[in-house]
Amino acid sequence: MDKYTELLKNKNISPSIQRVKVLQYLDNNRVHPTVEQIYSGIKGQLPTLSKTTVYNVLQLLEEKKIIKSISGSDGREHYDFCRLPHGHFKCTECGDVYDVEENFVYQGSQMIDGHKINDYNLLFKGICRNCLKKGGENDK
Amino acid sequence: MDKYTELLKNKNISPSIQRVKVLQYLDNNRVHPTVEQIYSGIKGQLPTLSKTTVYNVLQLLEEKKIIKSISGSDGREHYDFCRLPHGHFKCTECGDVYDVEENFVYQGSQMIDGHKINDYNLLFKGICRNCLKKGGENDK
DNA sequence: TTGTATAATTGTAATAATTACAAATTTAAC
DNA sequence: GTTAAATTTGTAATTATTACAATTATACAA
DSSP, X not given: OOHHHHHHXXXXXXXXXXXXXXXXXXXXXXXXXXXXXXXXXXXXXXXXXOHHHHHHHHHHHHHTTSEEEEEOSSSOEEEEEXXXXXXXXEETTTOOEEEXXXXXXXXXXXXXXXXXXXXXXXXXXXXXXXXXXXXXXXXX | OOHHHHHHHHTTOXXXXXXXXXXXXXXXXXXXXXXXXXXXHHHTTOTTOOHHHHHHHHHHHHHXXXXXXXXXXXXXXXXXXOOSOOEEEEETTTOOEEEESOOOOOOSOSEETTEEEEEEEEEEEEEOHHHHHHOTTOOO
16 A cells, blocks of 8 residues: 555545545645646546546645645645645745745644634745846846 | 825835825725725725726735735735734634734845745634634534 | 445536736826 | 826736536445
8 A cells, every 4th residue: 555545544535546646746746836737747647637626635635734735926826745844935926936944833822812723834925046047137 | 195195105106096095995904805805995985996906006015015915725815014023814714814913033034045035924724713603613 | 246325526617816908097207 | 288107997818716516436235
């Protein structure tokens, strides 16, 4: 039994081929891919795959805290395999998302002001090193 | 000269009535409104207002660091007048965004891993106190 | 094994936020 | 006051996401 199948079973999720493939893709492509990227990335191996399924799987995996979603400000979600807590950096030029070590570690309670905290994210924004190289002028 | 006009001039932005009204709205409605809310909120005073203008103004104000945008994961941006640094909490049930005192204060440099940092945000997610009251079952 | 209930996937259509863009209007400079 | 530049407006296009019903696969009992 491969490790993704096992991970899913441990979380009481029946390990359909679609779910395993999405998980595998996220593990092998740690670039915070979008739904589109995930879909295109595994469509070759699962020709009947529907984009709706990718959405469904991602939603399920996030609910079960196996992955996290990251929202930049460009109307596209990015997805990230959960590991050690870390922050993210999103380039406002090209939209790519990078990991950064810098992080906020929240030691507080599960409640803040009466709200139940399920998760948190630290997101930096700016211009990534690649875009800086290309056109440093655009220095908004 | 009112305080919004003054603020805009200080930032070298010509203080059109649309810009002033958006700014005023954000200052008076500190609930992290969406574009839709801002638009509806001032349409009464500016009957010719276009939603495109609201988008334009918000983009400009964010570039000039007068406001911040907050992306939950529901495909809707929220906007916040800049003040003391603070974190945000987004309810995954109703979509509302709340301020929280809890925050990450970044003292590091303006560069991380070669990326130019322009901004950062700390976002908590969970179920807000109102939704908890209504239906505590949905305890994802 | 066979039938049946349940769960998961698929495809299409609908929704909704955002952006592109060109025309119209306003503002500022000379 | 005329002209150029900046801003606003409205429409159309784009794109991500969701809703939903139909199909397919899976699990389980007889």
